Amino acid sequence: MIFSKAAISLVCVLLLLSVFMANLLNIIATDHNFYVENLSQSENFTRYLGEKYGKITDTSDHLIWFLQISDIHISIFRDSGRISQFQQFCDSTVKKIKPLIVLATGDLTDAKAKDNLGSSQVKTEWIYYHNIIKESGVTEHTTWLDIRGNHDNFNIRTLNSQENYFRNYSVQGGTHSKSYLHIVEHNGLSVAFLGIDACPEPGLRRPFNFIGILDAEEQIALQKLKNEAESKADHIVWFGHYPTSCILSIEHDSEKVNLRQLMGNAKGSQAYVCGHLHSMGGMVPRMYTKHKKGYLELELGDWKDNRMYRLAAIDHGIFSFVDQKHNTWPLVLVTNPKHARYLLPGREPLQLVPESSHIRILAFSDVKMESVKISFDNISWMKCKGTNEPLYTCLWLPHLFKTGLHKLYVIASDELGKETFVEHQFSLDGSLVPFEITPRIMLMLDAGAVFQALFGTLLIINVLPLVILRLQKRPPKYRRKCGRQILRRIWLLSKIDRIFYPIVLYAIYLPLGPWAIGELIDGYTGVIFAWGILIKGSYIPEPFTYMYGSVQLMFVQIPFIFVLAYCLETRLFAQNLRSYQRLVKSLPFILLLSIQILLAYFFWLEYGTVAFLFGPLRTWSVLLSMLLWYKTLTLPPELCRYLTRLNEMPS
Template identity: 75%
Template sequence: MILSKATISLLCLLLLLSIFMANLLNIIATDHNFYIENKNAGMNHTKRLNDKYGQIGDSTKNIIWFLQISDIHISIFRDPGRISQFQQFCDSTVRRIKPSLVLATGDLTDAKAKDNLGSSQVKKEWIYYHNIIKESGVTDETVWLDIRGNHDNFNIKTLNSQENYFRNYSVQGVYHSKSYVHIENKNGVKVAFLGIDACPEPGLRRPFNFIGILDLQEQQTLQKLKSEADTKADHIIWFGHYPTSCILSLKRDTQRFDLRELMGSSQASQVYVCGHLHAMGGLVPRMYTKQRKGFLELELGDWKDNRMFRLAAIDHGIFSFVDQKHSTWPLVLVTNPKHARYAMAGREPLQLIAESTHIRILAFSDVEIETVKISFDKESWLKCRVAGGPLYVCQWLPHLFRVGLHYMYVTVTDEVGKEVVLEHPFSLDGSLINFEVTPRILLMLDAGAVFQAIFATLLLANVIPLLLLRLQKRPPRYRRKFGSHVLRRIWLLSKIDRIFYPIVLYALYTPFGPWAIGELIDGYTGVIFAWGIIIKDSYLPEPFTYMYGSVQLMFVQLPLVFVLAYCLETRVFSPTVRGIKRLIKNVPFIFLLSIQFLLAYFFWLEYGTMAFIFGPLRTWSIFLSILLWYKIWTLPPEYCRKLSNLNDLPS
């Protein structure tokens, strides 16, 4: 049986798709053999924790809890509720929960202009942040660990620039200009909180400030901080603004620094908490995964729009957390038994759960807690008692739950009747619940590589079909009439030298030539390329440029081919069309031109007049589109007849 070309093409496509999916699933796999590969180290680490903490009972010792807040985006131009409710968080929430410390993981201020496109540090926003923390007295009762995000780095020439207000108006900026470690030794638990500042230097204005960069100096700093944390603490909590998928490490010699490898190389590392992605606008509210090295990575939804914060605890060496919306009470966190999805074999003494005597629950409210009850069947309920502070305990018989996945139900009621009911899955034999696919993709892939792949795909989609159609001597065929009609028009377009060469050469220009020359930082002129940015005698390999170029290829370059082919059809086959009918025929081009003007206008607001004038990507493409459109409508009549004859050739 002889296979047709279409069948062979389909089989090849399916094969490539299968290979792609297999590689993707391998990258985002969480059921890896990390613990088996590091069994001895894991056993030694957990045995030491077992010996230190002993049995999990009803004692208030060996437990600490802390809070995280991220992407506050204090702004003087929009949403004053961010400021007033952040004041409430410091005045009320933190005082009520009494955490050992608070992690503020970047984007402390908004640093965006009134038009929402321009970006620069706004001193008044930093003063608001500073005064709220100072006047609330929160730092008198707890440790406040803040670190910079990309918004806190907009338009900053150097760390020592006057505009780097983090140095003077944050809590930790006075002591730490970038990454640092804080050792917390409290209530029998020794934890190192290691902050990662991946803000690039210099800090560009938006949008080319989306990916974090670790230069060689910062890589060395992190290695030293990690060694210090290993020496002084039993547990390491890593925190920063950018997810690891959005951090690029510059190469040292021929070897690239691997941040996830560094985090995972210590058995004490339990979790990396971050922000930045804003839960993808609320579409991915539980952006959690377990990295291949066996530690958790947990992105926290933003304060900016969603008013989210996180409560986390380490109880007898076991890490637990819950994310909560501001002013939503009661707040409940089960610390024993641990949630089955987030168990970290080899990093936590999980065997203590099976030997424990008591269920342990942290419960908070803005008023007094009245009752805390638990059940395993939703029918018979056991009342928990107060062990001390917010810790509630209840005796249980863990041997009844040794095999498989089980569910515990918790009901907490406060004195004014507010109630929360939660379902808590747990297991004592290592049975796990899978992480959702979307968070794994967002947190486990390399964002820079994804941006490059999208750009390369769109570039090929703009060039290869035109080249193939130009090489084809007869009109292409397609089963569906509409598809065949469109293909024939693009085929005719590819035969016109004055149209074909400018379109293809402009597309090929995008990965190589400069996109814009302008003042990317106040007082400093830089050049933007697809592969990075050159400014201030520095090269920034900012991968977000690929995504920026992808927008041009997807919404300008590709539609331009179809629009010109549509105009060509009218010019060749309906040359007598005039007046209002011709105007209607040009509506798609007018719409496309409007998009180009809008993109160029946004670019002008972001980077100024110089970048607008010397901007081949955004501004000059407008003139190219107009020129090609003009060439279509002014094709000589004899040339139109030649194209019409070509179209009449049999397929």
């Protein structure tokens, strides 16, 4: 049997696609049974916790709760509500909830210029942050653990430079310049809060400050902190700004610390809480996943635009959480039974839940709570007892819910009539609610590898079709008329040396040569390459450069090939056009050139005049585009006749 080229191509594409999907699903799988793989260790640990905490009843023993806030972005140029409502959060919300700890996980200030493109530390923003915390007196009622984000690291030469205002105006900066550990022993629980500072040094101006980097020194420091946390606490809550997908560990002495492995190998690790991705502009509001090592990663929506914060609790060794919008009351968190999606077998004493005597709920409001009621059928309701406010409890019969998934409904009301309704899925036999796929992709892939793969793919798309078409002696075949015309245009374009070689050589240059030379940090000149940045005698492997280059390839270089092919057709077959008709025919190029100029202008605002002038990626590509467009429209007559003859050849 003879197969057509199209059929063989389709089979190859499907095969590659299936391999890709299989690898992707393996990477983002959350159903790895950490408990079975570490059976002996897990059983011993959970048995120890179960014996330590005893039966879950209606007392407030063995219970703590804490808050997280992230991506505050205090700014003196935009949205004054961030400051006033952050002040309200410190003055009122924290004092109403009375958490043991508040985690502020980075991007405390905005550090962006008025034009929203330039970036540098703004002392006034840090003074606002410092004064709000100090004047609210919040640190007298709770422990405030803050850590840097990438915005807090913009345009900072070294940790000791005077522009690093985190040292002087944050709560923890004066004591801890980078990653640190805070141990809490309270109410029969010992919990380690381990902060991860992955801000690179030096701190570049935006946009090349998106990926966190753990250098050799910081990796060693994290190992020591992890060992100390294991020895002193039963539970570890990791916190930082960057999700693990956006943290790069630099190899040293042929070794590097895999952060996910480090957290997963730590006895008692329950969750890593972070920010940075802003829930993708609110499009992924529940960006949560469980890693293969059996712990949770929970990205919190930003304070900047969405005014989100998180309440989390550890109740008899079992970790629970809920994310809440500011000034939305009552705030409700069910701690027993735990939500079925977030069960951590082998890391928490889940055997205590089927033996518990009471359902346990934390409920808060800005006024007095009126009632907390529960139901299993959303019809008949039972009132919870609130003798240990904010803990509300109710007797239950767990043996009625031994198998499968079940739903618990909660209605909490305060004295002003404000009401919160919660639908809470739980299971006692380990049945799980799956995590959504988009959050798993965002948190479990390696962002640097994704950026690199995207850049490489676009680079191949930019070069390979042109090379293949140039090697073809006859016009390419295609069934559809429109596609056949476009292919024929590009085929003719590939035959023009003065067009083909500049396009291909420029594409080959991008992964090899410098993209810009300029003042990447005030007072320091650096060089940007696709594979990283050289500055201050050091190499920063910032993978976001690949994403930056991908924008150029996707929105400029690849469309430019089609625009030139369209211009070539005008030159060959529409030479007698009137002036206004020529202008209309030039509109695609004018639009594309406008995009290029705009991108170059943005780059000038970000890194200054020197980087703008010595910028092959942005500025020089504008000149190259204009030159190739002019060469296409002014082809010599003999070359035009040659191309016309080629065009008349049958496919």
